[in-house]
Amino acid sequence: MDPTEAQIKLYAKELKLPTFSHYDEILKHLGTSATYTDLIITLMSNELDARRDGRVARRVKAAGFPYLKTLDEFDMKQLNKSVSPAFLNELASCQFVKDGRNIIMIGNPGRGKTHLAIALGVKACYESMRVIYKNAANLANELTEAQNEHRLGKLLKTLAAADLLILDDISYICFNKEESELLFKVISDRTELGSTIITTNVPFSKWNELFESNALVGALIDRITYKAYVLDMNGESYRLQQSKLEAAGKAKDTKDSDSAANE
Numbered sequence: 001m002d003p004t005e006a007q008i009k010l011y012a013k014e015l016k017l018p019t020f021s022h023y024d025e026i027l028k029h030l031g032t033s034a035t036y037t038d039l040i041i042t043l044m045s046n047e048l049d050a051r052r053d054g055r056v057a058r059r060v061k062a063a064g065f066p067y068l069k070t071l072d073e074f075d076m077k078q079l080n081k082s083v084s085p086a087f088l089n090e091l092a093s094c095q096f097v098k099d100g101r102n103i104i105m106i107g108n109p110g111r112g113k114t115h116l117a118i119a120l121g122v123k124a125c126y127e128s129m130r131v132i133y134k135n136a137a138n139l140a141n142e143l144t145e146a147q148n149e150h151r152l153g154k155l156l157k158t159l160a161a162a163d164l165l166i167l168d169d170i171s172y173i174c175f176n177k178e179e180s181e182l183l184f185k186v187i188s189d190r191t192e193l194g195s196t197i198i199t200t201n202v203p204f205s206k207w208n209e210l211f212e213s214n215a216l217v218g219a220l221i222d223r224i225t226y227k228a229y230v231l232d233m234n235g236e237s238y239r240l241q242q243s244k245l246e247a248a249g250k251a252k253d254t255k256d257s258d259s260a261a262n263e
Helices: 003-014 018-030 036-063 085-091 113-126 136-148 152-161 177-190 204-209 214-225 238-262
Strands: 102-106 131-135 164-170 195-200 228-232
Touching: 003 018, 018 036, 036 113, 036 131, 102 113, 102 214, 113 131, 113 164, 113 195, 131 136, 131 152, 136 152, 136 164, 136 177, 152 177, 164 177, 177 195, 177 214, 204 214, 214 228
Parallel strands: 102 195, 102 228, 131 164, 164 195
Antiparallel strands: none
8 A cells, every 4th residue: 555545545534534544445446537526536535425325224223123124125015905015105204203103004914014004114225214123012011121131211211202112012911000001101101203114913992901091002002093094904815825826836846847857
């Protein structure tokens, strides 16, 4: 490395402009006809893109997704007639977060509810929004532990400050009185302040089987459905459909192999 190149890399590091150290690669890409202005604009544009990508990556990591999913990976054909692809694409703009609206996805297992929730959460990260993902049962345990360790206030403040909270999989695990009240407080604190996505396998009519207090259930449903999009995600399990297709494919391959062997 010649002294000039070493000095440029040092300055780039000190000024926290790492992409500037790759100026030689950019010069080769721009060609001999490029001006100093072309070089400077390209360097600055690359640095801006790198910083934006870094911020998105940090927001995605901070969200705590169990894995990453996108809307492009979602098979729109599995949607029932009550939820259209156009509406999902509208939700992907994340205007619902800016409007403080909730999304409640209700449907039997294997219908892609968690996939869609995570995909919308990732989109929100790209829109510079603070997102937190929590499995409902895990959050109930986390809240109880925080209360016992006298740090509940800090956790509640963090959850309330998120632009979008994803509360995934309110299903067949029953919550005791303390857990029910803490989950209610989380949702209540976010009313009018932020958006919440909730996925559940259980229709509202059976939520009294999950929470101890009927009065609390009524108040909870009232809170989450206020200014909310309630999506009917019922239908045949997508995972079951895929398993059937895979089984059929293997059976066909076996049959073809047997036929070829007998010829």
